[in-house]
Amino acid sequence: MAEANFAQAQRQRDEHHLAALYQQHAEALARTRAQDDELERTRRAFESATTSARIARLDLEIAERALKQHxxxxxxxxxxxxxxxxxxxxxxxxxxxxxSLDDSCGRCQSSFIVAGTCRRWRKLALESTALWSIYLDLVKRPVYAAEYVRAVLARSGNQSLVVTVLAPQQLGAEMVRDLNEILPDVITRANYLSILACHPTLFSGHQNIDISTTIFKFLQLPTPQLAHLMILGTGVRLGDARLLPAAPLLAFIELVAYPLSRLPAAPLQAVQVLDLEGQYELPDMALLHEMVPNVRRLIITRLSPCHMQETPVPVHFAHLEHLELDGIDLLSSFPHDGLPALTCLIVGSGRFADDNSLPPPATITETEAATF
Known part of the structure; x- marks a missing residue:
């Protein structure tokens, strides 16, 4: 009897549990159908909204075309x-x-002014990659350097660049990190490059500086498109640092207060014009001939008294056509018969020497030789 009662009770519990499960199933099925219906309504609304968006986009394109035509x-x-x-x-x-080739230092570049004048000029400026050169002022506007350089690089396409970099004599660690991201692309694309290292006490002395803290560290990069280089070094000494590891097209060098001996000889073999201004030390004749054997135009002016050391064996500048010196004492360093191609000789009054007894080279007359 007890077993029958237990079985009856168990059966009732199973029936109640089964009924509860059926109820849960029915409720879940109802919710699923409701969600499916809601999803279908949402899908239809999305399709309708998508169609409306396409129509609106077409209307916008039509309006833009009409506006442009107008x-x-x-x-x-x-x-x-x-x-x-x-x-x-x-x-x-x-x-x-x-x-754009005559942009003044410290002013907004003319290419940006042109691009901001009117629609037509902006279109012309953005389509002409040759307009975009780089004047990078790291003294007054270092904050915007990266943004500015990226804009010019994007607008200049694959054109070689005219680049001027005005920098303090030493760069801070944060500025060096920022420049490491942007200047390599600029230097390797430069065709005309001017490096101006400014210092509050300009030309006040010559101090040894770690090249990694100066703008000159970027001249240790290859410069495959470089044809014209100008360096204003303000008397800074960089120890044994060597610049311009690869510059096959280099033809014009202008060095202001920066010694020629700081540059390697290999990239200078094809240099046609060498302008040494404000020099505080001069290379000897052998080194000068070794570094620029094919020079055609040579200009030398000094910042402080210094002389070119003569060599036991006379050197000949077979291609030199134009020679300009700031004193007749420098003329004595050149052998009389070592300038066979010379056609123009200009000698200044001589701030550091006064020797009028030196005869000019035999290849030209005294009347042609000197202008005092």
Missing amino acids: IDAISERSAAISPIQRLPSELLLRIFRSR
Whole structure:
């Protein structure tokens, strides 16, 4: 009897549990159907919204085309009124390029001014990669250097660059990190490069400085497109640092208060013009000939008294056509018969020596030789 009662009770419990499960199943099924219905309504609403968005986008494109056509029509009508608008694009670009080569230091680059003048000029500026050169002022505006360089690199395309970098004599660690990200691309694309290392006490002395803290560290990079190099070193000494590891196109060098001996001889073999200004030390004749054997134009001016050491064996500058010196004492360093191609000799009054007894080279007359 007890077993029958237990079985009856167990059966009732199973029936109640089964009924509860059926109830849960029915509720879950109802919720699923409700969610499916909601999903279907949402899908239909999304499709409707997508269709509306496509229509709106088409309407926007139509409106933009109509606006552009209207603006172009206004511009064409304005051209009949404004003389500047009648200039052809080719002539405007020539004007812009000539102005971009004459940008003044410390001012906004002309290419940015052109691009911000009007729609037509902006379009021309952005389409002309040759307009975009780099004037990087790390003294007054170092904060915007990275943003500025990236903008110019993007707008200049693959063109070689005219680059001017104005930098303090020593760079802070944070600035060096920032420049490491942007300057390598600039230096390797530079065709005309000016490095101006400024110092509050300009030319006050010659101190040894770690090259890794100066702008000159970036001249240790290859410069495959470099043709014209100008360095204003302000008397800084960089120890044994050697610059310009690879510059196959280099033809013009201008060094101001920066000794020629700091540069390696290999990249200078094809140099045609060498301008040494404000020098505080001069190379001897053998080193000068070794570094620039094919020089055609040579200019030497001194910042402090210094002389070119003569060599036991006379050296000949077979290609030198133009020689300009700041004192006749320097002329004595050149052998009389060592300048066979010389056609122009200019000698200054001589701030550091006064020797008028030295005869000019035998290849030219005294009348042609010197201008005092």
